[in-house]
Amino acid sequence: MTALVAVAHGSRDPRSAATVHALLDVVRAVRPDLDVRASFLDLSAPRLGDVLHAVHGDGHASAVVVPLLLGQAYHARVDVPGAVAEARLAALDVTIADVLGPDDRLEDAALRRLGAVVDLDDPGLGVVVAGAGSSHAPANAAVAAVARRWASTRPWAGAEAAFASTASPDVPTAIARLRVRGAERIAVASWFLAPGLLPDRVADLAAGAAVAAPLGADAAVASLILSRYAEALGDVVALPA
Incomplete structure (x- = not known):
């Protein structure tokens, strides 16, 4: 085989x-x-x-x-x-x-990890979908597409993509945008397969927000x-x- x-x-x-x-x-x-x-x-x-x-x-x-x-x-x-x-x-x-990626199963896994740290039905929640970031624009666009889908289908105040390196916006900028849109609580969904330097950087920049584990x-x-x-x-x- x-x-x-x-x-x-x-x-x-x-x-x-x-x-x-x-x-x-x-x-x-x-x-x-x-x-x-x-x-x-x-x-x-x-x-x-x-x-x-x-x-x-x-x-x-x-x-x-x-x-x-x-x-x-x-x-x-x-x-x-x-x-x-x-x-x-x-x-x-x-x-x-x-x-x-892209695949719905990745999004399902990311939502399960997010649901372990926050209430997914919270209308005051703002979610940052945090990925690695790439010089290849379509790779970043795929992460942004996840954030847009979640923003349109979940009851949250909003969802924004952010990147740990290379691409923008960064995590603090995405959090600020969500605050402007009325988010009372912030959570970070991990668009990473496994722990490492970049996921740790995201967590450090999340300023006390709830941070989901990588897909794992x-x-x-x-x-x-x-x-x-x-x-x-x-x-x-x-x-x-």
Whole structure:
């Protein structure tokens, strides 16, 4: 069977890799028949190229690389294909799946994390949807689209996107905008897969607001990983929700 090689960005923060491994444990629980392996682009081990070599060495003829990335930014467009090419494995058929976002399952997971720290039916609530930020404008636009959808469908005073780096607005600016719109309480929804430097920066800038945890080892995110794997193989079999 074709191996599933999940690749995350990587971080010096050990919580990040631990969260990725916990998420892939959920994937394995859903598909115990599938060879699921973790890899990283940078800062954490094992690296993607090393894992692809191990997959080939263990007898697989093919693998699907599933980027554990929430949007189509530089890492997805350049780093992942570059790492696959650098592995130089002509005997291993490698397909790169689509990134995780956009997808309703990510929004569902983010709302569950937010609901753990605030009342989602609070009309006085203002919500910052905080992402990493990218020089690739469509990646930022995808986060802003989440905030717009939530603002139009939830009973809150408003929702605003904000970014930890590179893009604007930043978290304090988004909070100020929500205050102007009448928000009495502020919460931050995490558009990050795992803990690390940028989520910590968001929390530091949130000025005492309730801050939701990253998406983490969520069953909906695990389902999405399996969907991306199946799509890359052209598999139309329904996967568990």
